[in-house]
Amino acid sequence: MYDHQFDCFRLQEREYIPLEPNENGIICREIFPGLWLKQPALLAGDLTKVLEIIQQGIATAEHQMFVKSLSRE
Structure with a gap:
């Protein structure tokens, strides 16, 4: 944040790809x-x-399904 930038990445095939x-x-x-x-x-x-x-x-159906999947583990 010091450089006034915010970066997110995802790991794909051992390589970090910017989101x-x-x-x-x-x-x-x-x-x-x-x-x-x-x-x-x-x-x-x-x-x-x-x-x-x-x-x-977090109000989306996708998030609710994600939360349910965590509670089953």
């Missing part, structure tokens, strides 16, 4: 469905917007 934000500036994590990160809000320190987007992500 790009979607057209709304949101990075949607694949390994943790529902973890949505609003890149511009994070960089601006707008925690209200960051939390709003996270709440939207």
Whole structure:
């Protein structure tokens, strides 16, 4: 964050591939469905917007299925 940049990666075939934000500036994590990160809000320190987007992500059906899969283990 010191360089005013926020990068996310995914591991694919032993190589880290950058995750790009979607057209709304949101990075949607694949390994943790529902973890949505609003890149511009994070960089601006707008925690209200960051939390709003996270709440939207964890309200998705994909996140609910992910949580259920964890509770079965």
